[in-house]
Amino acid sequence: KSELGQQLSLIAGSLVGGVCIISLVAIVTLRPDMFSGPTPTVTFPTLSEGHSSPGVKIYIDPFTYEDPNEAVREFAKEIDPSCVKIEEVIGSGEFGEVYKGRLKPVGKKEIPVAIKTLKVGYSERQRRDFLSEASIMGQFDQPNIIRLEGVVTKSRPTMIITEFMENGALDSFLRQNDGQFPVIQLVGMLRGIASGMRYLAEMSYVHRDLAARNILVNSNLVCKVSDFGLSRYLEEDTSDPTYTSSLGGKIPVRWTAPEAIAYRKFTSASDVWSYGIVTWEVMSYGERPYWDMSNQDVINAIEQDFRLPAPMDCPVVLHQLMLDCWQKDRNARPKFPDIVSMLDKMIRNPRELLMDDVLQSA
Incomplete structure (x- = not known):
């Protein structure tokens, strides 16, 4: 009996393996480019990953604290500067230089980090605004949101330390790798961004500056939402609210809902509009939205119902998602949980993307 059982197990295993191989061959035959090309290894997150129950945790605006330092103490871990090693400049932020470095917490292994610094000669308000980003980031814990490691506030320079993202900003990364990724890989990246935004929406946090330049990419092509500095600046009333905030920063018109x-009127629905623009940026490999049109021309065109056309080789279903995000009536736009579900469906059934290709070439 045991010998018969072993034989049956072997036959069943062979059948299952054969079905898997046939399925894989069929997919590769239908769309060989899905599995070809110089594509780095990518890990798709578990499709239900990072979805917390609504209402469990709500974002707290650090600016509601009478003493902003209290918010930093509550939401960000103070790091001993002796644990931080600054290596090289990788960019410059609004408040000072951004460096690559290493963090060696006591009793833990050393890790690469990004270090934002506050330039010398700052005002107390600049220090407060600089650290507010840490107070915001420190409240988030999700695989598609940039992770705060901690802050250095008790010595100079004042620092915000985050996880290091090897491939940098998504827009420049895509431009450097124009045409290099199969569609399914781009959909995986978009799914990660949507998952991070779903988490922020559940926490009642509105980003207000969602754009490919504010998405960071790691070595596994995991995309993480970053740059939480603009939300406060846009709230100030100004004489020209279309373009400039009271702190002199420009409102990102090309990414902002009408x-x-x-x-x-900034809401999660206006973030969804911005997400539609990010989707267009991803599918066009970092092209500038609305090309060389002026901000005023963009505003006028959208008012007259102009919407960005599908980028080259973009599946119809993805352009339709963009158009849904760009509905004039904000209540008619999909919500981030809906967007994540749509993208999950595309990842599970790549044929949806193939059928669109057939439609486009017809």
Whole structure:
């Protein structure tokens, strides 16, 4: 009996293996480019990953604290500067230089980090605004949101330390790798961004500056939402709310929903509009939205119902997602949980993307 059982197990295993191989061959035959090309290894997150129950945790605005230092103490871990090694400049932020470095917490292994510094001669308000980003980031814990390691506030320079993302900003990364990734890989990247935004929406946090330049990419092509500095600046009333905030920063018109430009109505639905623009950026490999049109021309065109056309080789289903995100009525736009579900469906059934290709070439 045991010998018969072993034989049956072997036959069943062979059948299952054969079905898997046939399925794989069929997919590769239908769309060989899905599995070819110089594509780095990518890990798709578990499809249900990072989805917390609504209402469990709500974002707290650090600016509601009478003493902003209290918010930093509550949401960000103070790091001993002796644990931080600054290596090289990798960019410059609004408040000072950004460095690559290493963090060696006591009793733990050394890790690469990004270090934002506050330039010398700052005002107390600049220090408060600089550290507010750490107070915001420190409240988030999700695989597609940039992770805060901690802050250095008790010595100079003042630092915000985050995980290091090897491939940098998504827009420049895509431009450097134009045409290099199969569609399914781009969909995986978009899914990660949508998952991070779903988490922020569940926490009642509105990003207000979602754009490919504010998405960071690691060595596994995991995309993480970053740059939480603009949300406060956009709230200030100004004489020209369309373009400039009271701190002199520019409002990102090309990424911003019409109701947010016209009435300062920032909601999760305006973030969804921005997500549609990010999707267009990803599918066009970092092209500038609305090309060389002026900000005013963009505003006028959107008012007259112009919407960005599908980038080259973009599946119809993805351009339709963009158009849904760009509905004039913000209540008609999909919500981030809906977007994650749509992208999950595409990842599980790549044929949806193949059928679109057939439709486009017809």
